[in-house]
Amino acid sequence: MTTDVLISEVGPRDGLQSVKATMPTAHKLAWIDGLHAAGLREIEVGSFVPARLLPQMADVAEVVRHALTRPGLTVMALVPNVRGAEAALASGVHKLTLPVSASEAHSLANVRKTRAQMVDEVRAVVALRRASAPKVRVEAGLSTAFGCTLQGPVPEDDVVRLAVALAEAGADEIGLSDTTGMANPAQVRRLFRRVRAEIGERTGAAHLHNTRGLGLANCLAAHDAGVRTFDSSQGGLGGCPYAPGASGNVVTEDLVFMFEAMGVRTGVDLDRLMAAREALRAGLPGEPLYGMTPEAGLTRGFTYADGRVPAAMKGTA
Amino acid sequence: MTTDVLISEVGPRDGLQSVKATMPTAHKLAWIDGLHAAGLREIEVGSFVPARLLPQMADVAEVVRHALTRPGLTVMALVPNVRGAEAALASGVHKLTLPVSASEAHSLANVRKTRAQMVDEVRAVVALRRASAPKVRVEAGLSTAFGCTLQGPVPEDDVVRLAVALAEAGADEIGLSDTTGMANPAQVRRLFRRVRAEIGERTGAAHLHNTRGLGLANCLAAHDAGVRTFDSSQGGLGGCPYAPGASGNVVTEDLVFMFEAMGVRTGVDLDRLMAAREALRAGLPGEPLYGMTPEAGLTRGFTYADGRVPAAMKGTA
Numbered sequence: 001m002t003t004d005v006l007i008s009e010v011g012p013r014d015g016l017q018s019v020k021a022t023m024p025t026a027h028k029l030a031w032i033d034g035l036h037a038a039g040l041r042e043i044e045v046g047s048f049v050p051a052r053l054l055p056q057m058a059d060v061a062e063v064v065r066h067a068l069t070r071p072g073l074t075v076m077a078l079v080p081n082v083r084g085a086e087a088a089l090a091s092g093v094h095k096l097t098l099p100v101s102a103s104e105a106h107s108l109a110n111v112r113k114t115r116a117q118m119v120d121e122v123r124a125v126v127a128l129r130r131a132s133a134p135k136v137r138v139e140a141g142l143s144t145a146f147g148c149t150l151q152g153p154v155p156e157d158d159v160v161r162l163a164v165a166l167a168e169a170g171a172d173e174i175g176l177s178d179t180t181g182m183a184n185p186a187q188v189r190r191l192f193r194r195v196r197a198e199i200g201e202r203t204g205a206a207h208l209h210n211t212r213g214l215g216l217a218n219c220l221a222a223h224d225a226g227v228r229t230f231d232s233s234q235g236g237l238g239g240c241p242y243a244p245g246a247s248g249n250v251v252t253e254d255l256v257f258m259f260e261a262m263g264v265r266t267g268v269d270l271d272r273l274m275a276a277r278e279a280l281r282a283g284l285p286g287e288p289l290y291g292m293t294p295e296a297g298l299t300r301g302f303t304y305a306d307g308r309v310p311a312a313m314k315g316t317a
Numbered sequence: 318m319t320t321d322v323l324i325s326e327v328g329p330r331d332g333l334q335s336v337k338a339t340m341p342t343a344h345k346l347a348w349i350d351g352l353h354a355a356g357l358r359e360i361e362v363g364s365f366v367p368a369r370l371l372p373q374m375a376d377v378a379e380v381v382r383h384a385l386t387r388p389g390l391t392v393m394a395l396v397p398n399v400r401g402a403e404a405a406l407a408s409g410v411h412k413l414t415l416p417v418s419a420s421e422a423h424s425l426a427n428v429r430k431t432r433a434q435m436v437d438e439v440r441a442v443v444a445l446r447r448a449s450a451p452k453v454r455v456e457a458g459l460s461t462a463f464g465c466t467l468q469g470p471v472p473e474d475d476v477v478r479l480a481v482a483l484a485e486a487g488a489d490e491i492g493l494s495d496t497t498g499m500a501n502p503a504q505v506r507r508l509f510r511r512v513r514a515e516i517g518e519r520t521g522a523a524h525l526h527n528t529r530g531l532g533l534a535n536c537l538a539a540h541d542a543g544v545r546t547f548d549s550s551q552g553g554l555g556g557c558p559y560a561p562g563a564s565g566n567v568v569t570e571d572l573v574f575m576f577e578a579m580g581v582r583t584g585v586d587l588d589r590l591m592a593a594r595e596a597l598r599a600g601l602p603g604e605p606l607y608g609m610t611p612e613a614g615l616t617r618g619f620t621y622a623d624g625r626v627p628a629a630m631k632g633t634a
Contacts, residue, residue, distance in 0.1 A: 210609065254530040301470040
């Protein structure tokens with residue numbers, strides 16, 4: 001299926017590592033199957049981090065093994081360092097992502113390394129990948145790119161300079177993350193355009209939060225600036241435990257609704273996405289799930305970008 | 318104070334007529350005072366409709382009388398017809414707004430008149446205004462401009478044609494309303510640009526809902542298309558009782574946050590807006606109030622478009 005944008009679902013990693021409960025492995029697999037069945041073609045399925053730090057991710061190798069059986073799916077995992085990358089590459093993932101903070105304060109709090117040390121870590125992971133699994137893609141996600149609750153404003157020059165350094169270190173994609181929910185649409189447009197002017201097609205995903213309700217407006221702004229990959233999380237699950245006050249990834253359901261209504265093809269089926277939401281709910285009973293489109297339902301006359309009528313709407317449109 | 322956009326607060330009308338409870342008059346006045354103190358310079362304070370239809374609006378003349386004492390405030394009221402306009406003009410309002418449905422089905426359900434009859438009604442109100450209060454401005458708000466839950470899609474040509482007819486009938490401003498929460502950003506940009514190409518500076522407010530979470534993205538799109546007046550409602554109060562499934566005006570608090578963060582001056586102070594929110598809460602105990610910015614609070618490093626630091630942030634930025 002031809003699509004105009006790639007929705008990269010981060011819930012099984014970003015979402016599940018942010019909640020207190022641990023989702024049982026069988027439920028994780030069922031949820032990932034549901035997301036895949038809904039048409040999602042890139043899923044960040046977990047983190048390769050020590051289980052004593054994030055017990056929710058202890059089963060990541062098993063989750064990857066299952067996800068690799070889903071046809072057409074790019075299986076992605078977060079790794080904080082070379083050791084994590086070794087384990088991830090051994091598991092067979094298609095794509096790695098490393099978080100690199102644009103704020104020095106956040107970098108030290110999140111991974112206990114300076115930004116420069118993280119650029120070196122990315123360079124080492126790229127070398128490892130080249131030697132052992134040359135087809136695997138390496139993404140660096142620039143967290144706190146739009147501001148930091150620890151440091152305050154983050155100079156745009158710092159973000160651009162780091163993006164260039166990461167491209168030179170060999171990262172295939174460099175994304176920008178609004179870790180702390182501080183981004184605004186004018187800033188999103190400006191910063192993505194500046195980064196694109198420097199590193200061109202290596203410019204990666206927009207990872208935006210809905211902390212102050214601006215998540216979709218910021219996605220629209222990123223799309224205006226040429227971004228075509230968007231991270232989001234089913235039910236808005238997730239946030240960052242080291243950024244006080246931050247919460248709420250952009251909700252996949254609402255993001256898909258916005259793009260499809262605009263005529264931008266995501267390849268995602270909203271009826272099936274609602275079924276995946278039930279799988280998420282079953283695996284995390286009692287956890288609040290967000291999303292305005294799931295609350296309101298689809299609207300009469302809504303059609304997908306390619307003209308299809310949602311199953312739920314047939315006979316009413 | 319110079320501003321870049323006008324936030325037109327519709328809560329005391331659109332919000333209060335949509336809730337079951339009736340806010341006592343003294344609380345309405347305190348809330349309006351709070352909104353004015355926060356810097357809002359246009360407030361739709363009520364509807365001139367028969368009290369048996371909307372008992373929440375029975376005290377509208379008294380509310381107008383009080384609002385007229387607030388310096389620099391444009392006092393606005395909704396009128397469905399000539400009879401309402403007569404009462405509104407007698408009360409001394411500065412601006413009238415008439416709802417004109419772009420969908421014939423919604424027009425019949427909402428005001429029991431066809432669209433053509435409503436254009437005639439606007440023409441008659443303009444004549445009445447000319448004769449009795451020539452300084453009063455007349456706005457027509459095109460409801461269901463982006464879709465209708467009763468009719469389904471609303472042809473854009475219908476909207477453009479009605480906007481032209483209303484301008485010819487003498488309306489000073491013609492706004493577009495997403496009554497049913499069906500608008501998407503591509504459509505908002507396209508339709509406002511088409512209307513502006515036809516009626517130029519008579520293009521009025523964007524009145525957008527957050528039913529499926531797209532409220533702020535749609536406001537951003539309208540701003541891109543040259544719109545400079547935005548209707549919103551404190552706490553997201555409001556909706557339309559005749560459009561099943563519709564709910565939730567854009568939240569004033571979040572809209573102000575978005576624009577100020579972008580560098581677009583609204584003239585509204587967020588600390589004082591939070592105080593007005595408490596006045597709203599006191600007048601409608603138990604009614605749910607929405608808003609992500611009120612939930613999350615302001616963020617470290619946030620400054621207003623003119624560089625001021627919010628009182629709540631002083632010492633932390």
